[in-house]
Amino acid sequence: MKKRLWRVTILLAALLLSEIFLFIATYRNLNQSIQNERIDSIEQMSTLISEKLLLLRQHYDDMVRQAAYIITSNQVRFQDMETLLAFEQLYLLAEDGSCVSLKGEKIVLSESEEIKKLRTSDAVRTDFCTVQTKGDFWIFMSPLTNVTIDNKKFFGVIMLVDANTYSEIAATALYENQGASYVVNRLGVIELRPTESTANYYFGGYNLLHILRDKNVDEQQILALQQGLEQQHKVEFTAKIEGETWRIQSFPESEGNSIVIAVPISITAQSTFYGMRQVIIMIVLTLLTVVAMAAVWIYYYVKNGQQIKLEQAKAALKSDFMNKVSHDIRTPLTAVIGLNDLLLRNADKPDIVADCAQKAKKSGEYLVSIINDVLDMSRIENGKLRISHTAFDMKELLETVVQLETFPVAEKGLAFRLDCPNNFHRGYLGDAVRIKQCLVNLVSNAVKFTPEHGTVTLTYREEMESGIYARTIFIVEDTGIGMSEEFMQHMFHPFEQEQSSLTSAHVGSGLGLAIVHSLVTLMKGTIHAESTLDQGSRFVIELPLERTVLSELSPKEEPSDELPVYLRGKRILLAEDNDINREIVAELLDGLGFVVDGVVNGAEAVECFQNSSSGYYSMILVDIQMPVMNGLEAAVAIRSSAHMDSCSIPIIALSANAFDEDMENSLAHGMQAHISKPVEIGVLKKILVKYID
Known part of the structure; x- marks a missing residue:
C-alpha cells in the first residue's frame, strides 16, 4: 500500500x-x-x-x-x-x-x-x-x-x-496616447510631434537619432534608421527603451521627410496581456486547487495511517508498561503479604519472625524503588526534575556507592573494586544525589547481570578543562552477559530490557538506563556503552563539574541511633486519616520517647492546637491529603490563628507526594519540612532533632 x-x-x-x-x-x-x-x-x-x-x-x-x-x-x-x-x-x-x-x-x-x-x-x-x-x-x-x-x-x-491639417495625420498620438507618429527629416531632426502623447516623455529631445543613442538602443539599429531617413526607404525594428519594448517604424513621406512611428508594445498590449494572464491565473489556480486537494488527501491518508500506527504503538507501549509495572509491583507485594502470613503463623518462633521481617523490609524497599523510578521518569518527561548545584565530596560519594553495593556483591560471590587515583580533587559543585543515583543504578545492573565469581569495577578519573572546570569520568565495567547490538540501539529508551535466560530471572521496570541517560543529559554530560555478548559491558559517564575546595563543604553529620535526652517526653500532634499509617508513625515516635496525640483530619488538628496551652505541643505532623480539611489548609489555619505558638511551632508534612513542587508547596503554606512516605526512621530522627528545641 x-x-x-x-x-x-x-x-x-x-x-x-x-x-x-x-x-x-x-x-x-x-x-x-x-x-x-x-x-x-x-x-x-x-x-x-x-x-x-x-x-x-x-x-x-x-x-x-x-x-x-x-x-x-x-x-x-x-x-x-x-x-x-x-x-x-x-x-x-x-x-x-x-x-x-x-x-x-x-x-x-x-x-x-x-x-x-x-x-x-x-x-x-x-x-x-x-x-x-x-x-x-x-x-x-x-x-x-x-x-x-x-x-x-x-x-x-x-x-x-x-x-495642423497635416500634423493631425502625420504627427499624432496613437494607441490611447501611449505611442506617437513623428515627422522626421533626413538628419533625424523631429519636425513635427503630437502635442499630447506619453511617447513624448521617451522622445522629448530635438534629434531622434541622438535620443535613441542616449537610451542605449543598439547602435546597429540606430545606423539602419539613419540610413533609412537619408535614403528615404522603410526601416523597422524592436528595441528596449527604459525597460519597455518599443516598436519603431520609419517610412518616407515627401520632400525628404519621413514618418516615424514609435509604439510601446509592452504597454499598448497591456490589456491583452492582462486578459491573458487572468485566464492563465485561473487555469493555474484550478490546477493548484486540484494539486492541493490531492496533497491534502495524501497528507490525511498518510497522517491517518501514521496516527493509527501511533495510537497502536502507544496502546502497546501503555499495555507493556502496565504489564511490567504491575508484574514488578506485585512481585515484592506478594512477598510482603506472604511473609506477613508466615509471621502470623509463627509468631512464637523468634528466628522465623526476624527472618520474615528482614525479607519483608527488603521487598518493601524494592517496591519503593520501583515507584521512585516511575516517578522520576514522569518528572523527567514533564521537565519538572531539577538538578541542584551544591558542594559535595567526591571521595565520600564514591565510598557511599561502594558501601551500598557491598552486600549484594557479597551475596553473589562477585569481586567488586573501586579504581581511582590515590590523590584526586575531592571538592565539586553539582548534584551529588543524582550522580550517586546514576552510579548505583549502573553498578546494580552490573551486579544483577554478572554471573557468580564475576567481576564488577567502578573506575573514576578526572581531566582538567578550562579554568576551574574539570571533566569527571565514571566507568562501570563487568564480566557479565553483555548486550546485543540490537538492544544497544534503544537501550536508553524507557521500558526496554535485554532478553536472555539470565535477565528473565530478574525483575525490573526497564526505566533504570533511561533515567540514567536523562539525568546525565540534564547535568550536561554524556553517556555511552560498549558491550559484547557473554563477555561483559562497559558504561562511561562524563560530567563537566566545577571544582571547589574541601573546606567550603558542609561538615558531615554523624548519624546517631540515640536521640538527645531532652527530647524524651515531648508531645507531638499527628494528623493522619489512614488508621494503619497513623498507628505506625505513632508507634515509631512512641519508641523514640515521644508522647503522640493522633487526629484523623486537618480540622481536628487545628482544633486540638487552638485548645492547647502555650508550649504544649513541640511539633505538628500532618498528612497532606485528608478529608474535611487537608494538611495545607490546616497549616495555613494554624499559622493564622491567635495561639501564642502559631508562628513558632514546627509543622512537618507527611505525604506520599514526593515531587519537588510538592515539597515547595508545603513550604509555601507555612511548613518547615516535607517527609515523603513511606517514612524512614533515619529521616524522621533528623527532622525531630533539627526542629524541636
Missing part, C-alpha cells in the same frame, strides 16, 4: 512538472503571438497614415493645379480673379519675390528651397513654411507660365493649408 502511494505521488509530481513546463512554453508562445499581432497592427497603422497623407496631398495638388489652370486661362485684374476662384488661402508668387493674395494682400514667407525650384519646374511642389504674423503652413505650389496681372509678372501660385 505504501509503495502504491509513493508511485501515485511520483506520478502526480511528474504530471505537475509537465504541466508547469507546458504552461511556460504556452505563455511564451502567447506572449510572442501578442507581440506579433501588435507589430502587424503597427504596420497597418503606418499604411493607413501613408494612405491618408497621399489622399490629402492629391486633393490639394488637384486644387492648386486647377487654380493655376484658371489663372493662366484668365489673365485679368485681381478683383476680377477673385470672382472666378472659390479657393481660400490662395497666393501668387511674383517675379520680384513678393507674394500677394487675390485680394491684393501681401504676405512674407520664410526661405524655401522648394519655392526656388518652382521657377524652373513644371510640376506641383509642396513644403512647410512660416508666414509672418500668420503661423506655420503646409504649402502647395504650382508653376504659372506667362502670367501678367495688373502689369505684374507671376511665376507660380501657392495654396496655404493649416499645418
Whole structure:
C-alpha cells in the first residue's frame, strides 16, 4: 500500500512538472503571438497614415493645379480673379519675390528651397513654411507660365493649408496616447510631434537619432534608421527603451521627410496581456486547487495511517508498561503479604519472625524503588526534575556507592573494586544525589547481570578543562552477559530490557538506563556503552563539574541511633486519616520517647492546637491529603490563628507526594519540612532533632 502511494505521488509530481513546463512554453508562445499581432497592427497603422497623407496631398495638388489652370486661362485684374476662384488661402508668387493674395494682400514667407525650384519646374511642389504674423503652413505650389496681372509678372501660385491639417495625420498620438507618429527629416531632426502623447516623455529631445543613442538602443539599429531617413526607404525594428519594448517604424513621406512611428508594445498590449494572464491565473489556480486537494488527501491518508500506527504503538507501549509495572509491583507485594502470613503463623518462633521481617523490609524497599523510578521518569518527561548545584565530596560519594553495593556483591560471590587515583580533587559543585543515583543504578545492573565469581569495577578519573572546570569520568565495567547490538540501539529508551535466560530471572521496570541517560543529559554530560555478548559491558559517564575546595563543604553529620535526652517526653500532634499509617508513625515516635496525640483530619488538628496551652505541643505532623480539611489548609489555619505558638511551632508534612513542587508547596503554606512516605526512621530522627528545641 505504501509503495502504491509513493508511485501515485511520483506520478502526480511528474504530471505537475509537465504541466508547469507546458504552461511556460504556452505563455511564451502567447506572449510572442501578442507581440506579433501588435507589430502587424503597427504596420497597418503606418499604411493607413501613408494612405491618408497621399489622399490629402492629391486633393490639394488637384486644387492648386486647377487654380493655376484658371489663372493662366484668365489673365485679368485681381478683383476680377477673385470672382472666378472659390479657393481660400490662395497666393501668387511674383517675379520680384513678393507674394500677394487675390485680394491684393501681401504676405512674407520664410526661405524655401522648394519655392526656388518652382521657377524652373513644371510640376506641383509642396513644403512647410512660416508666414509672418500668420503661423506655420503646409504649402502647395504650382508653376504659372506667362502670367501678367495688373502689369505684374507671376511665376507660380501657392495654396496655404493649416499645418495642423497635416500634423493631425502625420504627427499624432496613437494607441490611447501611449505611442506617437513623428515627422522626421533626413538628419533625424523631429519636425513635427503630437502635442499630447506619453511617447513624448521617451522622445522629448530635438534629434531622434541622438535620443535613441542616449537610451542605449543598439547602435546597429540606430545606423539602419539613419540610413533609412537619408535614403528615404522603410526601416523597422524592436528595441528596449527604459525597460519597455518599443516598436519603431520609419517610412518616407515627401520632400525628404519621413514618418516615424514609435509604439510601446509592452504597454499598448497591456490589456491583452492582462486578459491573458487572468485566464492563465485561473487555469493555474484550478490546477493548484486540484494539486492541493490531492496533497491534502495524501497528507490525511498518510497522517491517518501514521496516527493509527501511533495510537497502536502507544496502546502497546501503555499495555507493556502496565504489564511490567504491575508484574514488578506485585512481585515484592506478594512477598510482603506472604511473609506477613508466615509471621502470623509463627509468631512464637523468634528466628522465623526476624527472618520474615528482614525479607519483608527488603521487598518493601524494592517496591519503593520501583515507584521512585516511575516517578522520576514522569518528572523527567514533564521537565519538572531539577538538578541542584551544591558542594559535595567526591571521595565520600564514591565510598557511599561502594558501601551500598557491598552486600549484594557479597551475596553473589562477585569481586567488586573501586579504581581511582590515590590523590584526586575531592571538592565539586553539582548534584551529588543524582550522580550517586546514576552510579548505583549502573553498578546494580552490573551486579544483577554478572554471573557468580564475576567481576564488577567502578573506575573514576578526572581531566582538567578550562579554568576551574574539570571533566569527571565514571566507568562501570563487568564480566557479565553483555548486550546485543540490537538492544544497544534503544537501550536508553524507557521500558526496554535485554532478553536472555539470565535477565528473565530478574525483575525490573526497564526505566533504570533511561533515567540514567536523562539525568546525565540534564547535568550536561554524556553517556555511552560498549558491550559484547557473554563477555561483559562497559558504561562511561562524563560530567563537566566545577571544582571547589574541601573546606567550603558542609561538615558531615554523624548519624546517631540515640536521640538527645531532652527530647524524651515531648508531645507531638499527628494528623493522619489512614488508621494503619497513623498507628505506625505513632508507634515509631512512641519508641523514640515521644508522647503522640493522633487526629484523623486537618480540622481536628487545628482544633486540638487552638485548645492547647502555650508550649504544649513541640511539633505538628500532618498528612497532606485528608478529608474535611487537608494538611495545607490546616497549616495555613494554624499559622493564622491567635495561639501564642502559631508562628513558632514546627509543622512537618507527611505525604506520599514526593515531587519537588510538592515539597515547595508545603513550604509555601507555612511548613518547615516535607517527609515523603513511606517514612524512614533515619529521616524522621533528623527532622525531630533539627526542629524541636
